Amino acid sequence: MIDFSLPPELAELQARVRSFIVGEIIPLEEDPRARGDHVDDGFRRYLNAIARKAGLLAPQAERRWGGLGLSHLARAVVFEEAGYSPLGPVAMHLHAPDEGNMHLLETVATEEQKQHWLKPLAGGEIRSAFLMTEPDGGAGADPDNLRTTARRDGTNFVINGRKWLITGGHGAALYIIMARMAEEDGATMFLADADTPGIERVREISTMAGGFTGGHAEVKLENVRVGSDAVLGEVGKGFAYAQVRLVPARLTHCMRWLGAARRAHDIAAAYARQRWAFGARLVEHQGVGFQLADNEIDLHMARLAIWHVAWLLDRGERANAASSMVKVFCSEAEYRVADRALQVLGGLGVTTDTRVEAIFRGIRAFRIYDGPSEVHRWALARRIARTDRAVGGARGN
Ligand SMILES: Cc1cc2nc3c(=O)[nH]c(=O)nc-3n(C[C@H](O)[C@H](O)[C@H](O)COP(=O)(O)OP(=O)(O)OC[C@H]3O[C@@H](n4cnc5c(N)ncnc54)[C@H](O)[C@@H]3O)c2cc1C
The missing domain is CATH 1.10.540.10 (Acyl-CoA dehydrogenase/oxidase, N-terminal domain)
Known part of the structure; x- marks a missing residue:
């Protein structure tokens, strides 16, 4: 049971x-x-x-x-x-990104790296950033486009490339840099001090996704020299470690945004209970009441879906496909909740007098980061194509 x-x-x-x-x-x-x-x-x-x-x-x-x-x-x-x-x-x-980075370090880092980076990070003394995405045709929805390179030089590594949309990039002390090995197979993650010579924060990118300390940065990496003690885990295993980070990290985005969507719904419901129009309270007009009912359905189903994948992860399952499904469902359901909440509030919804405007703006980006909805659907579809069973385990006939 x-x-x-x-x-x-x-x-x-x-x-x-x-x-x-x-x-x-x-x-x-x-x-x-x-x-x-x-x-x-x-x-x-x-x-x-x-x-x-x-x-x-x-x-x-x-x-x-x-x-x-x-x-x-x-x-x-x-x-x-x-x-x-x-x-x-x-x-x-x-x-994000500190929470996902802490999880990655807890799982993969050496004891020395944990003492050096994880201890101050978990204590809130420093912040961190995760540098994967690249401008101009580099890594994005398809991480295989990774262009940043790491070349061995004696016992050191020299990193060159450009990253963008790096959350928390301004003010972070630790940069976790993903780079392709220049002369070997695979990619590697490096733990670099953000002030290492050759790391330049080119610009702060203005986005609709607020609320992150340190904004979103574009970063140039030019002959960034790090020692072998900067390698996270093993050389060449960067893509595997990215999965270690991304599966739980996409779920925690679902969790935080669920709370934000619930807040937007609560604000809209309170408004609809007290605002009168056409001889009745807004909530008594079916067009509004149904929107709020749909909000509660989306919030409830999102919560159940999150709890299920969290339970799978606690059992030690990889939950790759399930976390993709939940990421798509939650990012879209929680967005719908924020959108309806804004609509129910009328003009007030588009002002900054309530939190709904900022929640609506911020939640939109969640359908893109940690894998756009289309890419998760595409991965699920490829999985369906590879098997004679439907994803849920039920027979397709
Ligand atoms: C607010 C925010 C914060 C971010 N923070 C970080 C960070 O801290 N570190 C980091 O490394 N990156 C970060 N990113 C980058 C994010 O991970 C990428 O934006 C995301 O992976 C998509 O890559 P892209 O922007 O290059 O889109 P592209 O790769 O150019 O894709 C564009 C669109 O094409 C469509 N598409 C792509 N592939 C397929 C397919 N197979 N089938 C159907 N449609 C497809 C999707 O709709 C997708 O949105 C952040 C992004 C945002 C918006």
Whole structure:
């Protein structure tokens, strides 16, 4: 029998995070340092200090790094609550890209690399960035287009290339750089100090996806020299490690955006309950009531889907196909929720007087990063073509 009840300690943690977000973080949303598309690094540290005091900083990290060592299922519950405020994931240090990078380092890094990078990262002392995507025809939806190269020079490696859309690229201390081996097979991930000579932040890219500390950077890599101690895992295994990072990371995006979509829905529902038009409250007009009902259906189904894949990951399954399905479903369902919430709010929805406008803008990009919907569908379709069984295991006839 499948038990859907939350263990008491997780239910208690959920309540604690909910009251932390509502009581301590939402009141700070109007702070001038949080307005606009940037969360200032100084403000991020201030928020981290509040979360640290509440015992809620980086709860996903292993206990030895000061976290709570949350299972994937526990993350699903906690990250949704954190996502209820755009500042929640920043404050609790469970936002992208740091959260995914911490997971990658926990899984692949050596003990020395963990002490050097993971310890200060999990403690909120530094931030990190993940450098995969490239402009001008390089790595994107198809990572095989990777053009950045790493060439051996004695015991060192010399990296050349260009990256863009690098979240948190400004102000991050650690760059995890993906590069193709110039004279050997495969790609390699390197842990580089962001101030290594040859690394140049060319520009800060203006996007509709706000709320990330350090924005989105374009970065030039010119003869960046790193030692063999910078290699993450083994040379040539970069693409495999990318999967180690991406499968859980795409699920945690679903979790955080679920909280944000729930917030947008709550704001719209409250408005529809008190706003009158044509002799009735908005919610009593079927056209509005049905939109809100559809929101609750999407939110509920997204939550169930997330919990299922989290449960698979906790059982040690790779869950590649299931995480693709959930990523597509959640990014589209959560977007629909934000879109309907904005519509129900009328003119108010397009103003910055409520959080819905920023949630709507930010959530749109989620259908593109961590694999565009079309690429996940394409991967699932290729899987269907390779087998005589439907993906869910049911016979197709
Ligand atoms: C807000 C944001 C933050 C990001 N942060 C990071 C980061 O921190 N680090 C990093 O490395 N990258 C980051 N990215 C980059 C992101 O991972 C890429 O944008 C994404 O992988 C898509 O690559 P692309 O933009 O080059 O699109 P392209 O590869 O040019 O694809 C364009 C479109 O073509 C379509 N398409 C592609 N392939 C197929 C197919 N097989 N079948 C059908 N349609 C297809 C899709 O609709 C896709 O959206 C970020 C992007 C955004 C928007």
